[in-house]
Amino acid sequence: MTRPALTDDRRGIAERPPGGVRRPVTPTARRRKAKGLVTITLFLLPALVLFGLLVLAPILIASYTSFFKWNGLGGFPTQFIGLDNYTRLLEDPVFLGDLWRGGLLIVLSVIIQLPLSLGLAMLLNQRMRGRAFYRLLFFAPYVLSEVITGVLFTMILSPDGGLANQILRAIGLSSLESSWLAEPSTVMYSVFIVMTWKYFGFHMILYLAGRQSIPRELNEAAAIDGAGTWAQFRYVTLPLLGPTIRISIFLSIIGTIQLFDLVWVLTAGGPIHSSETMAITMFQFGFKRTNIGYASAISVAMFLISLIFALGYQRFVMRRDTEGAITTMRDAR
Structure with missing residues (x-):
């Protein structure tokens, strides 16, 4: 007695038939994939926010202010001196x-x-x-x-x-x-x-x-x-x-x-x-x-x-x- 093959809905992926051509992904598989991406994004979001605020933002600000003569006081730098x-x-x-x-x-x-x-x-x-x-x-x-x-x-x-x-x-x-x-x-x-x-x-x-x-x-x-x-x-x-x-x-x-x-x-x-x-x-x-x-x-x-x-x-x-x-x-x- 052979074991019945799992359907696409149960496996969550497209089944590859003997001919080697993938069957269309079912709506259930798409929903599961979208749900997984949302979960991954939610877990990564706090780290990405901290990385952006503590790493990327200082790099961009330092790169910008390096083209100015500025003492750090009185608002944004205005005296542009190039390189x-x-x-x-x-x-x-x-x-x-x-x-x-x-x-x-x-x-x-x-x-x-x-x-x-x-x-x-x-x-x-x-x-x-x-x-x-x-x-x-x-x-x-x-x-x-x-x-x-x-x-x-x-x-x-x-x-x-x-x-x-x-x-x-x-x-x-x-x-x-x-x-x-x-x-x-x-x-x-x-x-x-x-x-x-x-x-x-x-x-x-x-x-x-x-x-x-x-x-x-x-x-x-x-x-x-x-x-x-x-x-x-x-x-x-x-x-x-x-x-x-x-x-x-x-x-x-x-x-x-x-x-x-x-x-x-x-x-x-x-x-x-x-x-x-x-x-x-x-x-x-x-x-x-x-x-x-x-x-x-x-x-x-x-x-x-x-x-x-x-x-x-x-x-x-x-x-x-x-x-x-x-x-x-x-x-x-």
């Missing part, structure tokens, strides 16, 4: 210095901070006593706010009685004592040390999660074939961690481009602009010097730099990862 603010950006030594300092932090993060996080993740993936405690200990700095971290390291790196100089003095390296945050030659490296202490735990957890998703049988098979610990890491673990590493690099670079609060608490951009970032320069012109037009141009430049990097990174670096995700989603459907 003068953007021309000034290209000639401003402070903004060009912001780009150089941001690039320096990005390079240091990629070659020092992220490998350190990866090494700790591999170490804490091994069986050892107190492994959970060490994971919590290394991740704890990321939980602290940037303001608390900045205040803490302002005291640690203080030239007068700071913990860093006291330790150097205690171990006989008093010649290395410095005014860490007050010297143009050391301030950016001091900021990087604070950044590393604050954020390496986050990347460590990313790598640890990626490592634990790799089947143990692959390393066991490599060990049976005679691969040592380093060979297993190089030829098995590291390639399979590729998607996680690429995501970690992306988040690190985007975060560095937008860096503000940690540096503001530590140095406020000083001394003599030697630790300023694009976000701090934007804040200085927008809220300290009331030059909203120029500050808006800086914000638009930051947005474009982040957008171009994100699109290029996704297109050329994460192409295999995104294509795999899209293929998986298509197969699931």
Whole structure:
């Protein structure tokens, strides 16, 4: 006894006959599809409204005001100056210095901070006593706010009685004592040390999660074939961690481009602009010097730099990862 075929009304979709030609969709199926679209729209509407008010609207307003000379007071801007603010950006030594300092932090993060996080993740993936405690200990700095971290390291790196100089003095390296945050030659490296202490735990957890998703049988098979610990890491673990590493690099670079609060608490951009970032320069012109037009141009430049990097990174670096995700989603459907 064969099972009776479901009708179109019960399945909610058009049945494909043996000839391969779809039958017309019934009114009931159309109503169900319309009802589903309405439900999806109602669920998405609050998020879309918030996204429009908090993301799209500020971008459009900043883009508009960047073509004016405006102090932010007295209603809407009226003194149109065209591209003068953007021309000034290209000639401003402070903004060009912001780009150089941001690039320096990005390079240091990629070659020092992220490998350190990866090494700790591999170490804490091994069986050892107190492994959970060490994971919590290394991740704890990321939980602290940037303001608390900045205040803490302002005291640690203080030239007068700071913990860093006291330790150097205690171990006989008093010649290395410095005014860490007050010297143009050391301030950016001091900021990087604070950044590393604050954020390496986050990347460590990313790598640890990626490592634990790799089947143990692959390393066991490599060990049976005679691969040592380093060979297993190089030829098995590291390639399979590729998607996680690429995501970690992306988040690190985007975060560095937008860096503000940690540096503001530590140095406020000083001394003599030697630790300023694009976000701090934007804040200085927008809220300290009331030059909203120029500050808006800086914000638009930051947005474009982040957008171009994100699109290029996704297109050329994460192409295999995104294509795999899209293929998986298509197969699931």
